Amino acid sequence: MSDVLDSLVGGFWLNLEVFVMTLLLALPLGLVITFGSMTKFRPLRYLTRVFVWIIRGTPLMLQLFAVMYMPGLVFGIPMKSRMTAVLIAFVINYAAYFSEIYRGGIESIPKGQYEAGQVLGMTRSQVFFRVVLLQVVKRITPPMSNEVITLVKDTALARVVSVAEIIMCAERYTKQGLIWPLFSTGLFFLLFNGLLTLLFGYFEKKMSYFRS
Amino acid sequence: MKKLLAMVLALMMVFSLTALASAEESDMAYIKEKGKLTVGMTLFAPMNYYEGDTLVGFDTELATAVAEKLGIEVEFIEISWDAKEIELNSKNIDCLWNGMCITPERKENMAVSDPYLYNTQAMVMKADQAEAILADVSGKVVVAEAGSTGEQKLQGTIEDDETVEVSAKEYFANSTYIAVDSMAKALMEVKAGTADIALVDSVCALGMVRPESDYADLVVDLSNNFGLQEYGIAFRKGSDMVEAVNAAIAELTEDGTVAEIAERYGLTDSLIK
Amino acid sequence: MAVLTVEGIQKSFGGVDVLRDISFSLEKGEALAIIGSSGSGKTTLLRCLNFLETPDKGVIRVGDQVIFDAEDPRSRSEQEIRQQRLHFGLVFQSFNLFPQYTVLENVTLAGRLLAKEKPDFKSRKAAVFREIEENGKALLDSVGLAAKLNAYPHQLSGGQQQRVAIARALALHPDILCFDEPTSALDPELTGEVLNVIRGLAQRNTTMVIVTHEMQFARQVADNVMFMDGGVIVEYGPPEEVIGNPKQERTRQFLERYAQQ
Numbered sequence: 067m068s069d070v071l072d073s074l075v076g077g078f079w080l081n082l083e084v085f086v087m088t089l090l091l092a093l094p095l096g097l098v099i100t101f102g103s104m105t106k107f108r109p110l111r112y113l114t115r116v117f118v119w120i121i122r123g124t125p126l127m128l129q130l131f132a133v134m135y136m137p138g139l140v141f142g143i144p145m146k147s148r149m150t151a152v153l154i155a156f157v158i159n160y161a162a163y164f165s166e167i168y169r170g171g172i173e174s175i176p177k178g179q180y181e182a183g184q185v186l187g188m189t190r191s192q193v194f195f196r197v198v199l200l201q202v203v204k205r206i207t208p209p210m211s212n213e214v215i216t217l218v219k220d221t222a223l224a225r226v227v228s229v230a231e232i233i234m235c236a237e238r239y240t241k242q243g244l245i246w247p248l249f250s251t252g253l254f255f256l257l258f259n260g261l262l263t264l265l266f267g268y269f270e271k272k273m274s275y276f277r278s
Numbered sequence: 279m280k281k282l283l284a285m286v287l288a289l290m291m292v293f294s295l296t297a298l299a300s301a302e303e304s305d306m307a308y309i310k311e312k313g314k315l316t317v318g319m320t321l322f323a324p325m326n327y328y329e330g331d332t333l334v335g336f337d338t339e340l341a342t343a344v345a346e347k348l349g350i351e352v353e354f355i356e357i358s359w360d361a362k363e364i365e366l367n368s369k370n371i372d373c374l375w376n377g378m379c380i381t382p383e384r385k386e387n388m389a390v391s392d393p394y395l396y397n398t399q400a401m402v403m404k405a406d407q408a409e410a411i412l413a414d415v416s417g418k419v420v421v422a423e424a425g426s427t428g429e430q431k432l433q434g435t436i437e438d439d440e441t442v443e444v445s446a447k448e449y450f451a452n453s454t455y456i457a458v459d460s461m462a463k464a465l466m467e468v469k470a471g472t473a474d475i476a477l478v479d480s481v482c483a484l485g486m487v488r489p490e491s492d493y494a495d496l497v498v499d500l501s502n503n504f505g506l507q508e509y510g511i512a513f514r515k516g517s518d519m520v521e522a523v524n525a526a527i528a529e530l531t532e533d534g535t536v537a538e539i540a541e542r543y544g545l546t547d548s549l550i551k
Numbered sequence: 552m553a554v555l556t557v558e559g560i561q562k563s564f565g566g567v568d569v570l571r572d573i574s575f576s577l578e579k580g581e582a583l584a585i586i587g588s589s590g591s592g593k594t595t596l597l598r599c600l601n602f603l604e605t606p607d608k609g610v611i612r613v614g615d616q617v618i619f620d621a622e623d624p625r626s627r628s629e630q631e632i633r634q635q636r637l638h639f640g641l642v643f644q645s646f647n648l649f650p651q652y653t654v655l656e657n658v659t660l661a662g663r664l665l666a667k668e669k670p671d672f673k674s675r676k677a678a679v680f681r682e683i684e685e686n687g688k689a690l691l692d693s694v695g696l697a698a699k700l701n702a703y704p705h706q707l708s709g710g711q712q713q714r715v716a717i718a719r720a721l722a723l724h725p726d727i728l729c730f731d732e733p734t735s736a737l738d739p740e741l742t743g744e745v746l747n748v749i750r751g752l753a754q755r756n757t758t759m760v761i762v763t764h765e766m767q768f769a770r771q772v773a774d775n776v777m778f779m780d781g782g783v784i785v786e787y788g789p790p791e792e793v794i795g796n797p798k799q800e801r802t803r804q805f806l807e808r809y810a811q812q
Binding site: 277 | 601602603629633634636637639640641643645647648649650651652660661664665703704705719720723
């Protein structure tokens with residue numbers, strides 16, 4: 067019983083690692099992709115949008131396989147670390163999703179907000195950081211919280227390239243004829259997502275002082 | 279906190295045990311009433327695989343012949359090998375008939391038939407690296423399917439028979455072991471260079487590494503004897519289907535049907551007489 | 552001497568001429584009302600003055616300083632535009648207050664950002680900010696919102712929001728204050744409070760350009776009225792002439808249609 071629990075906790079630790087690292091890297095990378103997809107320089111804009119289309123249009127599981135095995139199969143340079151492969155795939159995938167949420171948020175801000183800032187003599191970056199940004203953050207919080215909760219559950223996919231996350235750990239017991247560990251992994255995800263839901267709720271409440 | 283979690287987990291265990299309680303009434307009666315034997319399998323040559331649109335393979339043909347003998351229909355369902363116990367206990371399938379090695383553990387958790395085929399563990403490597411790897415496997419990465427006989431041999435959780443001189447656990451003592459989710463994935467790891475050696479069922483390896491396949495640049499090495507295993511068919515624990523199937527296979531062996539099927543798939547030498 | 556001189560402004564969007572050769576001037580302390588149906592180009596003219604649109608041709612002068620010349624690319628650089636547009640203040644039809652800031656912050660934000668660019672800012676920081684805040688409070692007091700300093704925009708009525716927007720535009724002490732249909736987005740019962748504020752500004756001789764549909768108001772407040780149609784100035788003069796006794800047929804038709812509504 068306690069060794070099962072230890073093994074599951076150890077596995078979930080990897081899920082958390084994938085979750086935290088993906089979030090830390092994909093949040094800023096998403097903003098870079100957003101700027102790419104909104105730039106006035108057409109070739110870059112089209113390139114970025116095609117990239118986002120490919121990443122959002124194919125299964126994450128396939129992307130995991132691609133990052134893990136393609137370097138070796140195509141270029142003869144095998145991927146060294148499984149965790150690195152998982153993080154590359156997750157970060158690119160989630161950055162693409164985040165970038166579209168950011169873009170939707172930025173485009174939903176009325177033109178009048180930019181113009182009001184401009185006629186008051188603000189620079190472009192002052193308009194973005196002082197006027198627009200917080201409004202964007204408020205607007206994208208609900209879709210972002212959805213995406214972040216999905217990310218928590220998606221970390222279980224790391225097992226397809228043999229990163230021993232919690233479900234892979236649990237399946238070892240299933241093979242020994244012990245079924246309950248597999249279903250109890252749900253509790254870990256539920257607890258953690260419950261925590262995140264509370265956190266996002268708090269965040270939304272913090273920003274409810276203004277209406278945008 | 280930890281205590282609470284333990285309690286909840288314990289509760290869940292009780293629930294899952296009662297919910298998935300094994301066959302109390304006759305399993306055979308249940309299957310006969312359905313009129314159909316539902317076979318759980320994963321696709322791998324030469325046991326169960328597609329040629330064009332038709333499912334063929336040694337196990338496919340044998341299962342079909344046995345069902346015919348028992349006067350019921352047969353249906354094949356592709357499952358995730360990881361979920362085989364759950365598939366079986368939840369009655370989504372009636373048996374696992376898919377080149378399954380008989381292990382003491384499986385015998386304990388399921389009702390397993392008499393063995394019908396021999397299997398051994400093969401090392402699969404890139405052809406141009408095989409010589410160097412066989413000379414020294416220390417520091418190499420070896421992959422096997424999670425829960426497979428190969429994995430259990432590597433971890434020493436399965437007993438070796440008396441013919442084994444050096445156990446897989448000893449042989450690979452200085453190698454890194456990584457579990458993957460299927461034997462096919464194990465071969466892909468080797469081909470992609472993310473692993474050096476795949477330890478898989480010889481029956482599976484010989485079926486997949488063929489000149490016309492994408493794995494043509496791999497080689498199957500059987501020079502190390504990590505022990506002989508036997509393939510069996512698994513039913514729900516306590517099922518009375520086992521005797522019926524054993525009897526049917528015995529009859530089919532008697533009248534030459536089994537030998538005929540084995541010959542078609544190049545498995546004549548692997549048959550248990 | 553004219554505080555604002557506009558010479559030969561032209562602007563087209565995708566081949567459609569919206570402004571054709573607009574020229575006029577404005578004296579210090581003068582209130583100019585621009586009237587005309589929608590699509591006549593009056594809002595575009597106002598946006599050109601505030602650099603929200605770039606004219607294709609023409610020159611804009613404030614005092615004797617050229618602040619825009621279509622022939623001179625230097626006058627189009629972002630840094631240049633940012634400096635020059637501070638000669639103007641703009642009050643939008645849809646207020647465009649910043650929702651995440653309080654009323655007082657809305658009025659003082661731009662001033663605080665600009666103050667940071669001054670070379671002696673660091674040494675005088677506290678004093679400068681205090682000054683900006685006092686100025687903001689005084690402005691809000693003058694538009695009758697002294698009690699709402701710490702309210703957020705969504706807590707205010709439309710009329711109150713527009714009064715904050717006027718205070719915000721005044722905070723940077725523009726030479727010319729522009730209004731783009733300041734009461735069009737308001738419920739009828741709320742227009743009065745905004746018009747009264749503008750009326751008060753006129754009495755204190757604030758230089759203003761007001762695009763409006765309120766003829767009665769234009770007549771009372773404006774020193775001159777400009778009627779635009781099809782991108783040109785059709786008639787220009789004191790309100791009692793342009794509105795009271797129009798000479799041009801097109802002006803008459805517009806005013807008749809307007810009176811019927």
